[in-house]
Amino acid sequence: MTDTHNGITRYNNGAIAFHWIIAALVVAQIYVGWTFADMERGDLRTEWFNWHKTLGFAILLLSIGRLGWRIANPPPPLPAETPRSEVVLARINHILFYVILIGLPLTGWMYLSTGKPSLTSATTPLIGGLAWPFIPGLPRAAHGSFEQAHIVLVWLTYALLILHVGAALKHQFIDRSRIAGRMPPFGVRKSR
Template sequence: MTSVPSATDQQAVTLRYNNGAVALHWLIAVLILTQLYIGFVFAGMERGPQSMQWFSWHKTFGVLILVLSMVRLGWRLAHPPPPFPDTMPRWERLAAVWNHRLFYFLLFALPLTGLATISAGGGGTTELLAGIPFPLIPGIPDAAGDTLGETHEVLVFVFIALLVLHVAAAIKLQFVDRSRAAGRMPPLRAPSDAKV
């Protein structure tokens, strides 16, 4: 059974993420949006020196997202999220919990499938920006490269769908439901006439 936190005493409970979680959330969000842009531009380019520069950016942002996601997961385990308001329907709480779990899964799966794709058939290192070497995953057969690349692409579109759902839910909480849950992730704030 999935545990869905809720506030038992609305006056005594702080219904917002702490500053560390907020900083990591928005930093990773900016990196992801930039990474999506870079990925789609790179995918549409003809192979050459310019596309390889974009690919270096793509790999570098992927590594940054992976490292920050590890930090974020550690932070999340040490600092539980704020409870949902009791007025929030149970199905919305469950949807929010699973949306976050899928986000965490994809924050690891996307960089790792990307790394596995470029590791297929080779070993050693790959170059990030400024020629920084980053280790490849050893032992991945060359024949797996296409399948891994296709998996990576599918996960990108799953991530985009999840992102659209996440943003739509935030807008709904803020402007339609006018719920206190809207203020869990600053700089969003709970409406002054929010349901308690």
């Protein structure tokens, strides 16, 4: 999962593509999620909800793909000068991101699979006429628990995003460390 560029061991192009595509989808998902949640019931809300589900399933599939990619292509080592505490926090951050990027869509899928539409259909509609299967056999009594788990993971996502983006900005602009160069397009800029 590594490539050396200008003396910086960075993630390879596959890992970079997974990172930025998933990041863009997460930003879009946050916007769609907040927008449709406040809409009155009707066709427009249904269309936005279908977008929410479509983005969620795309994030799920890409995150599983990214995890497989990471297992097959280990990430680059952090620079030797990285403080031990930051190494530990980086590992925890990455683990939590995988838990959330896979767990959040899964809890949404479980929530959908235990709702009323799952009693009359085997699939839930997505955009473009696509459909996604419900998970069979889940207890309907767990519907509220799946919803609450989904909501908790949404808020944990916000906290993790703030931590992740904040750390990236700190490394890039305050520390001017080589860590930021591991995930292009960022990197250490020379002073003028």
